[in-house]
Amino acid sequence: MKNFSNVFVVDDDLVFHFIMKKLFAKTNINVKTSYFFNGNEAINNLKSNIDHENSVPDLILLDINMPVCDGWQFLDEFKKLKQFLKKEIMVYLVSSSNDVSDLNKSKEYENEIQQYYNKPMTIESFQNIFAA
Secondary structure, eight states: OOOOOEEEEEOSOHHHHHHHHHHHHHTTOOOEEEEESSHHHHHHHHHHTTTOGGGSOSEEEEOSOOSSSOHHHHHHHHHHHGGGOSSOOEEEEEESOOOHHHHHHHGGGTTTEEEEEESSOOHHHHHHHHOO
């Protein structure tokens, strides 16, 4: 099992937040989890905690389509911030979009994104993220 202790879930969908909470509970994965409704909230949190390694996530589960600041805008900002972070953060895209253009665009962020998962998030996909 990967050693994640702090996870950000960045998605504007309350139902997805609920599902993620259930998946954490069902799989007995005990991590500190923070939920954000758009990329701007998550980026601002990263910026304000950049010098506090324990407050920065090990893992970000990121949606693409969100108001205010979508997943692509988040990744553009994250790219700029990465060099200042004191630890590596793994980012997984989790989106309801199965649009080929989104899949292709995700390849432009191959240094930022670990993998692209389609919603709904299954227990198998969830466990794969946390597997060794």
